[in-house]
Amino acid sequence: MKFEKFAKKIGAHGTLAKGHGYSFLVSGNVAAVIPDFALNFYQITKADELTLLSEVFDNFDVDDLSKVAELNRAIVLEADGSSSAIRRIFQDHNGKEVSISNEAFGLLEKQDHVYTGSIELNEKTVNYLVVIKNQDVVGVIFQEII
Secondary structure (H helix, E strand, O other): OOHHHHHHHHHHHOEEEEEOOEEEEEEOOEEEEOOHHHOOOOOHHHOEEOHHHHHHHHOOOOOOHHHEEEEEEEEEOOOOOOHHHEEEEEEEOOOOEEEEEHHHHOOOOOOOEEEEEEEEEOOEEEEEEEEEEOOEEEEEEEOOOO
């Protein structure tokens, strides 16, 4: 996941959060793990624990290979839509699909692996992708803005 691209894009409009031992920069539907080289820049001590992220990682198992997902297809929501109207659909080995924005897709790197997941939030199912790079969690992309 391209942390620096994400940080530049959101500027000062992100929120700092903690969850399951990780520190995140959160904006819209993306939560990027703050890498070690940037921890001193962000005042992590001011970050609040985000229950949503803790719940994601309480349910996450990197060894559950059935939840490894691949890009399955892309759809355009509007016939004359711009690139922002494109949704990227990832599908895991169980057939579960998670749709993310084209903008969020642009943060993924070739070597990233994604895992599907879902949690209940306010009586609603929220789908997400956990992004892994070199066996490390680097972010979470939610299907919709939380």
